[in-house]
Amino acid sequence: MLELAAVSVVAAVLLFDLVTLEPDSLATALALTVLVVIAVAWMAATIVGLLRGQAWVRASAIVWQVLQFAIGLGALQGSFAQPAWGWPIVAVSVVTFAILFAPSVVKATQSRAARD
Structure with a gap:
């Protein structure tokens, strides 16, 4: 849930910046904002599934962690590290x-049936 909160803040900042500032590339700014909003929706759906005891949530969380690792690794490389x-x-x-x-x-998370 902490990751969801952090990504939600990033999405809010990107949306605010998109509305109030003029980006160097509108297409890039829109694409980045849409991707972050999709990440928020994905994480929220995963948390709802977790609270319902659904088995698919562990796979979703694993995929998210791999993608998040790639984002972090990318942030450590290049001239804009x-x-x-x-x-x-x-x-x-x-x-x-x-x-x-x-x-x-x-x-x-191994049970396929929703828990009450």
């Missing part, structure tokens, strides 16, 4: 990925 936020993203991804394979998490 941002290690101040790249390393925390990588660290959170690695820790969360490991947690997703903990026996208690696997057991809690």
Whole structure:
């Protein structure tokens, strides 16, 4: 839920910037904003599924952690590298990925039926 909150803040900032500032590339700014809003929706759906005890959520969370790791790794490279936020993203991804394979998490998410 903390990751959802963080990505929601990023989406809000991007939307605000899109409305109030003139981007160098409107197409790029729109694409980035849409991708982040899609990420918010994906994470929210995963959390709802988790609260309902659905089995697919672990796979969704694993895919998200892999993508988040790639984003963090990308932030550490190139001429516009941002290690101040790249390393925390990588660290959170690695820790969360490991947690997703903990026996208690696997057991809690292996049932195919929704829990009451």
